[in-house]
Amino acid sequence: MLAEVVLIIDDEPQIRRVVRHALAELAGRVIEAPNGREGIDAAAAQRPSLIVLDLGLPDMSGAAVCHEIRQWSTAPIIVLSARHSDQEKVALLDAGADDYVTKPFNPSELQARVRAQLRRASLGATQPVAQVVEAGEVSIDLAKPLLKKNGAAVHLTKTEWDLLRTLVRNAGRTLTHQQLFKDVWGNSYGDAQQYLRVHVRSLRRKIEADPVRPVLIVTEPGVGYRFENEQ
Amino acid sequence: MTDVAAPSRAKPWAEAALWFAILAALTLLMVAFRDRLNAAHVTLGYLLVVQGGSARGGRPLGVALALSAFLCFDILFLPPYGTLVIQNPLNWLVLVAFLASGILSAQLLYRAQAEAEVARTRAAEVDHFAILGAETLNVARSEDALAAIALVIRTTLRLDACSVYVNDAADVSEETSKPSELVRWVASRGESAAEILDGTTRVGVSAGIAADQGSLSEGARELLQPLRVRERTVGVLSIRKDSGLSLDSAELRVLEALSYYAALGVERVRLAAEAERAQALQEANRTKDAVLASVSHDLRTPLTTIKGLAHEIAAAGDARAGAIEIEADRLNAMVANVLDLSRIASGAAVTDVAANDAEDLVGAAAQRVSSLLGQRELRIDVAEPSLVGRFDFSQTLRALVNLIENAAKYSPASTPIDLRVARLDSRLVFEVADRGAGVPAAESERIFERFYRRPGMSPDVGGAGLGLSIARGIAEAEGGSVTYATRSGGGSLFTLSVPAVDED
Numbered sequence: 001m002l003a004e005v006v007l008i009i010d011d012e013p014q015i016r017r018v019v020r021h022a023l024a025e026l027a028g029r030v031i032e033a034p035n036g037r038e039g040i041d042a043a044a045a046q047r048p049s050l051i052v053l054d055l056g057l058p059d060m061s062g063a064a065v066c067h068e069i070r071q072w073s074t075a076p077i078i079v080l081s082a083r084h085s086d087q088e089k090v091a092l093l094d095a096g097a098d099d100y101v102t103k104p105f106n107p108s109e110l111q112a113r114v115r116a117q118l119r120r121a122s123l124g125a126t127q128p129v130a131q132v133v134e135a136g137e138v139s140i141d142l143a144k145p146l147l148k149k150n151g152a153a154v155h156l157t158k159t160e161w162d163l164l165r166t167l168v169r170n171a172g173r174t175l176t177h178q179q180l181f182k183d184v185w186g187n188s189y190g191d192a193q194q195y196l197r198v199h200v201r202s203l204r205r206k207i208e209a210d211p212v213r214p215v216l217i218v219t220e221p222g223v224g225y226r227f228e229n230e231q
Numbered sequence: 232m233t234d235v236a237a238p239s240r241a242k243p244w245a246e247a248a249l250w251f252a253i254l255a256a257l258t259l260l261m262v263a264f265r266d267r268l269n270a271a272h273v274t275l276g277y278l279l280v281v282q283g284g285s286a287r288g289g290r291p292l293g294v295a296l297a298l299s300a301f302l303c304f305d306i307l308f309l310p311p312y313g314t315l316v317i318q319n320p321l322n323w324l325v326l327v328a329f330l331a332s333g334i335l336s337a338q339l340l341y342r343a344q345a346e347a348e349v350a351r352t353r354a355a356e357v358d359h360f361a362i363l364g365a366e367t368l369n370v371a372r373s374e375d376a377l378a379a380i381a382l383v384i385r386t387t388l389r390l391d392a393c394s395v396y397v398n399d400a401a402d403v404s405e406e407t408s409k410p411s412e413l414v415r416w417v418a419s420r421g422e423s424a425a426e427i428l429d430g431t432t433r434v435g436v437s438a439g440i441a442a443d444q445g446s447l448s449e450g451a452r453e454l455l456q457p458l459r460v461r462e463r464t465v466g467v468l469s470i471r472k473d474s475g476l477s478l479d480s481a482e483l484r485v486l487e488a489l490s491y492y493a494a495l496g497v498e499r500v501r502l503a504a505e506a507e508r509a510q511a512l513q514e515a516n517r518t519k520d521a522v523l524a525s526v527s528h529d530l531r532t533p534l535t536t537i538k539g540l541a542h543e544i545a546a547a548g549d550a551r552a553g554a555i556e557i558e559a560d561r562l563n564a565m566v567a568n569v570l571d572l573s574r575i576a577s578g579a580a581v582t583d584v585a586a587n588d589a590e591d592l593v594g595a596a597a598q599r600v601s602s603l604l605g606q607r608e609l610r611i612d613v614a615e616p617s618l619v620g621r622f623d624f625s626q627t628l629r630a631l632v633n634l635i636e637n638a639a640k641y642s643p644a645s646t647p648i649d650l651r652v653a654r655l656d657s658r659l660v661f662e663v664a665d666r667g668a669g670v671p672a673a674e675s676e677r678i679f680e681r682f683y684r685r686p687g688m689s690p691d692v693g694g695a696g697l698g699l700s701i702a703r704g705i706a707e708a709e710g711g712s713v714t715y716a717t718r719s720g721g722g723s724l725f726t727l728s729v730p731a732v733d734e735d
């Protein structure tokens with residue numbers, strides 16, 4: 001069991017049922033709230049380890065709920081939505097959501113996302129900085145810093161290290177172009193998407209087995225990038 | 232208001248009778264005192280009458296009175312009395328001077344009155360235009376403005392009927408009466424037409440109004456005049472007087488000016504209708520978007536439940552539940568396709584066009600189709616590294632995925648699908664090639680039509696027949712294209728091209 005309490009905020013009882021069923025084996029207790037206000041109150045009172053939030057709530061926008069919960073909670077938030085544009089996804093992630101699942105979703109897909117978020121959250125709590133991350137053919141030592149691919153050391157530029165560090169520390173979580181840009185380049189001015197594009201490409205050449213089919217640095221179309229080390 | 236300046240006029244014959252009676256009375260009076268009067272008295276007396284008559288009855292009466300007075304003067308007051316003979320040659324001078332001054336004064340009075348009349352007419356015209364302007368500006372509906380203009384023309388020119396027809400794109404329309412064929416002819420040709428009293432019809436330039444020439448079709452009963460704004464015929468003005476149209480040059484001038492008002496009024500009707508249509512269209516689009524968005528949401532929520540429950544049932548060991556999940560996915564794909572089509576149709580297919588890596592797009596596409604292809608091979612060939620294009624990443628990904636899915640559908644599962652990226656001049660081309668049966672030349676364009684399904688394919692294979700249409704719609708929205716070609720060695724070759732970017 002990965003989580004003690006999981007909170008579902010959704011106005012549709014049928015969806016709540018499906019989500020509850022999907023999460024039954026992952027959580028000790030699943031609590032439900034039918035609207036944003038009660039959801040925020042439940043999140044404050046019960047301190048869930050993870051929150052599943054539906055966007056079509058009758059009383060509040062999903063981004064507003066995210067934003068409010070993020071003021072005092074670090075619990076991962078997974079957003080459910082019928083359809084969102086890339087801009088909406090970006091806005092949600094920037095508001096503090098950790099991941100999103102588009103309806104109609106497969107329960108196993110939701111389970112996988114929840115599992116990834118819970119693992120990431122628990123890792124973050126126990127090991128603030130992972131010493132060495134093994135992913136695919138590479139081992140990444142963020143402290144030294146040292147990157148080895150198939151046992152051989154690979155040189156990374158400073159920017160590439162900054163980018164890789166940010167991605168690895170948020171492994172399993174989609175980072176928007178803007179979030180990555182802010183983390184790596186600070187508050188410099190520039191076109192986040194264009195800087196990132198160039199450096200992600202060079203980084204993939206160095207760490208991916210096949211840069212044309214990346215499995216470590218995954219593109220989230222129109223939104224950003226995510227580091228995966230599920231293998 | 233127009234009556235204030237105009238003198239009240241009795242009928243001409245009554246006026247003449249009155250003045251001849253006055254002349255007769257004066258003559259009788261003067262004959263009675265003939266011994267005490269000299270020529271000067273008589274002259275003055277008669278001149279008064281002539282001038283009075285001219286003032287009231289116009290030039291003809293004045294001249295008639297002058298001639299009558301001349302005869303009376305000669306016969307009754309110049310010796311020898313009773314004859315036209317004049318003894319004293321000096322009296323000839325008196326008589327001729329009298330006649331000349333009588334006629335002259337009649338003439339002068341006439342001219343002064345005519346000028347006053349012109350001034351009054353002008354004032355009336357100005358009044359009419361003021362009324363017309365006020366009326367056309369005041370009415371709320373543009374159709375009412377036309378009716379107001381027609382009414383003003385009718386009353387101003389004392390016509391029996393006046394109508395304004397709007398030259399609609401579809402038809403010539405008017406509120407009350409149905410336009411005749413002649414009206415349609417005038418509207419389409421932009422030339423005048425006139426119906427003559429004898430029942431014949433005259434068309435062309437000779438039939439129309441020409442105020443500068445002061446002419447109008449002789450003996451016309453009805454006149455149809457095209458209304459033009461900026462060289463375009465926007466409507467038809469029809470005026471009719473059953474007893475025959477006779478307009479003087481001033482009236483023609485008024486008619487011409489009013490016609491222009493009518494043309495502007497017609498133009499206003501057209502613009503108002505156009506604005507209304509545009510607004511309605513916008514409203515319809517908004518409604519459509521709202522409906523689609525809510526349909527999309529309302530469909531996906533139950534689909535989620537269906538999928539979730541099917542999943543649970545399948546986990547409990549019932550294999551049939553798998554079919555439910557697959558069907559739910561198909562339904563969902565259909566909803567997504569319809570939404571995409573509506574976005575493409577409303578010109579909102581792409582929203583975030585920027586420089587993007589070709590390699591990144593290919594990688595994302597390969598990932599997106601990986602579960603569909605399963606064990607099937609997708610061979611990727613990136614001709615050169617660092618290819619960059621200008622496109623909307625998410626939407627172009629959708630287009631490329633559609634092409635790969637299409638290739639997977641229409642080629643044997645045992646054959647690989649090839650995806651190749653290359654730079655071709657100023658374009659970035661993504662080629663998706665399969666070893667399927669290909670597409671007959673006659674159908675190579677039709678496959679991009681919406682809901683088109685290749686003949687002989689089972690409905691299960693073809694899906695809704697929207698994938699290629701959507702792919703092309705997206706590519707075209709970002710300045711690219713999707714084309715089909717027969718692949719050498721057999722199969723289909725679909726090419727998605729987008730503008731290339733030179734990396735700095």
